[in-house]
Amino acid sequence: MDINKLIRENESRGQRIWNSIRDLRDNAPVSIERAVLFTRAFRETEGQPLIIRRAHAFETVMREIPIFITDEQLIVGDFGSRVMAPEFFPDLAASWVVDTAENARELWNFDDDKIEEIKDICAYWDDKSNQNLYSRFVGPEEEAQMNEYGERGSWIFATITENQTGKGWNVPDFERIIKRGFVGIIADINRQLDGLEIRSYEQCRKRNFLHALCTMLRAGIVYANRYADLAEAMAENASPERRQELLTIAKTCRTVPENPAETFQEALQCVHLCHIMTFWDTFFTGVSFGRVDQYLYPYYRRDVDCGLIDRDYATQLIECFRVKQSSKRNFFNGTIKKALSGETHMHNATLGGVTVQGQDAVNELSFVWLDAAERAMVAHPTLSIRWHERMDFDFVMRGIEVCRLGLGFPAWFGDTGAIEYLLSRGATLSEARDWAVGGCVLHTLVGKTPSTIPCVMNLGKIFELTMNNGRDPLRKNIQIGIKTGEPEDFESYEQLEKAYTAQLDHFIELGTRHNNQVRVLRAQNFPETFVSCMFDDCIENGDTIMGTGGRCQINCQYLLTGGCVDVGNSLAAIKKCVFEDKSLTMRQVCQAVAADFKGFEDVHSVLCAAPKFGNDDDYADYIVAGLYEHLVEKLDSIEGAFGARFVESPHSLSWHGSMGNSVGALPSGRRAHAALADGAVSPCQGTDVSGPSATINSAGKVNQTPIFGALFNMKILPSSLKTDEDAQKLAALIRTYLGDYRGKHIQFNVVDRQVLLDAQKHPGRHKNLIVRVAGYSALFVELNETIQQEVIERTAHTL
């Protein structure tokens, strides 16, 4: 009898906790506790520098926000004042909340008796929130123009998202706090303050920053001690077993994050507390955990070796951590909620990879993280494996075993490709070898790469505009783009390609300019102070990581494109059918597309039969490869803020759904409003019909090295992953893509179409069904319809 299997079959601690709180996700009312405390504190500090006011407000939250400890939990600290409650951040964006509370209750549940208070809070922040400060800065004219381009206009950029979500997508150096504690950081701050004279603007800013950070760190210590007090109080009436657990929690929270961690539980608790403190400060997206099997390993090893804990208890601790992370809510407005479907978190944890010396880094703790993910079947944090040629094959096979569960993770990252990329952007070899996944698929330098939020761009829309000489046919033909010629007049393929490139470059200029503006304004109006204590240089430079705090400015500004493969397929179809075979005229294509192919079924089938990316057909594949080449080159010529340069990172998230919604039919044969292809090199849904090796060969033709995170999704039928032999073939496929082709990333959805269809019909029966969307996994029933449909329609491969 396989004992491990028996244990696995019984419900684990993490799974029990999750099951007991899972249903609260559907209806937990919005909590305004943080908003109330933050607002009160702001009213008390009128006239002081913003960063000081925010620190004081953070302190108030840390001292007074309601806290609780769930049954059986071993890790404490929450993302809300009540279990699963979405928390409101008026300082980020306020004005939308009143409207949502009054008119869109289907999106969020509000307590009726809080509405007046919400109105009061929103009124206070109406001229102070990050979003409102942006509007004031650019003025109504420019704001209106950007809205035309944004999600509620033609959806060329995600302008609303840029101003109203938390930034992040990076990896703080949690190890710094584990090793030195807040006391160590406070000592650093005091050293800097000691010799500080105020003789320049920078020195003044530095002083304010350091005072603010110091206030926040002290407040964080108070917050941890409140949990210790609560655990001790609860221990009094607890069962003997639980009493022991609660006392351990109390001892842990008295130690960390104030002091260096000594045990595995303390180290893990420290990571979690620092993570949620970052959240309470500024809200965030994709702030990731880095190489959790590396920096936590010494604590794990020591505790297990000296008998303080065993592997099973360590697994339970990680399960508890996973459940905590999965309880985070994203309180977004309707537009963003639709775009970032399934409340994506993208707080990634990285496993494996190589050591700074270049050896295989896999250890026992790498396996334990997979065990915990298997035992507590929750979506977060998503796990990523840095795969390399010399990786312990047992670990590869164990990773595939977890993939088989259908959670959509672990995702697989090509170590060599990522390291090559980072070296080419100026990282040292040691820095590059120590990279971790930031957000969903970004290769990030731990404790160095600043926070970011991408400039999101809809290439499908830009192609549609090209097909209409810059007009948007879905918005009464308003002239939103530049005039690049009527396609019916084009006499060669090159003319079409040139028109598209001109249209694209125009929007890249606009989009990146906006992104720069948002970045600079955010650094000024919404400083990310707390998280800066986990980044290099900030304390020395006296500024936040979002601003001029960090020396390292690579990768922090990028273009997140969606629909490159759709554009490639469209170009290939026109090139083949119109200009080579001459089986269609440009006029026919334009008419058919305008009619969403209704009455043009013949034209549709000719276009569908043209070469499509994902079938190892050089014709379409190299068109897509060329499109990426252009993007990379063009972006490299654009300067970002604070010394950054723009890079291309097509990781789509769930934006390919909402982007597609705003794009009419395309010459590729894609119908109007359908999702665009997800990620960077995933084929359009259902157009890859030549088997997995052909699909991967196509993806391998794109030069991925200069691309900052290239996402590739593959759906595999569970029936073809039954035996160990099958798993080995998947391992061969991973090796070919990430090793031979230097692919950057691949992930698998192992789930039956029937199950997904049933979950659409009967969401109640599939509340815990997890699928991979883009760089993250999510509960299927929480995804919007477009994304659900997109996941269902991806081609399923048999191995």
Place this chain on the structure above:
Amino acid sequence: MNKETTRQGVVFNIQRFSTHDGPGVRTVVFLQGCPLRCRWCQNPESQSFAPVLMQRQELCTGCGDCESVCPHGAARLSDAVSVIDRSVCKACGACARVCRAQALSLSGRTVTVDEVMTQVLRDRSYYQNSGGGMTLSGGEATAQPEFAIALLEAARGKYINTAVETCGLAAEAVFKRMIPLTNLFLYDIKAVDEEKHRAGTGHGNAQIKRNARLLAEAGCAIKIRMPLIPDYNDSEKDVLELRHFAEDELGLDPRCIELLRYNELGEVKFARLGRNDGIHVRTQSDEYFMKLQKLLH
């Protein structure tokens, strides 16, 4: 060398990332034409040596393009669905080329060794990373001997692992030439009893058994495979006879025998070819299949 790479043969399918026809990830080249006429054939379109027309009537949109291009008057619309008169059809493929609904297709096309190898080489990385390679299948791989041998030579010239899936019915000389070029033979035996074999396949098996001995004596890696056909060769007695043959006459370990459960996939293809001589049976139950497999341990 040049002559060999331009040698032509008829192939009806090239299946990439095939994972159950030899070790690792493989590309299977299916050669058209077979000397046997098994009623349960999975690929009845491949029995004829000449290309044949396949029709999936359920996909037909009744556009009538096939009728207008057919030079022989074999395709006609009847009740808005295309109907092929098989007695007139020459399988020239004109209709398949214009069929937008992909309801008509031609099985079998003439290709050169070079053309096949271009496809095979596309997945070279996967072979290296999984211990896979190229498998020749059919139809019957040995029934186009010069073409098959040229393919094996070309693959070996590129360090690609080779497997040949065969029914064993070919001249001894062909196998003798294939032996040094083949890493693994997947050798089908439908029945050990000669008359039973004839009844199921239209051909006796004396030559097949002789060739099996030839390969065994030459020390080739062999996997004996028996497709289990309900009510034909799936009794315990049939399986035991096969075990006996493999062990006592070929001197092979019975673990080299693989029983293949009956798969209904081929049945629908008979209809697509306008044939009604296929069989219609249900596959073996899990329990029964396990029981048969145990006879080999």
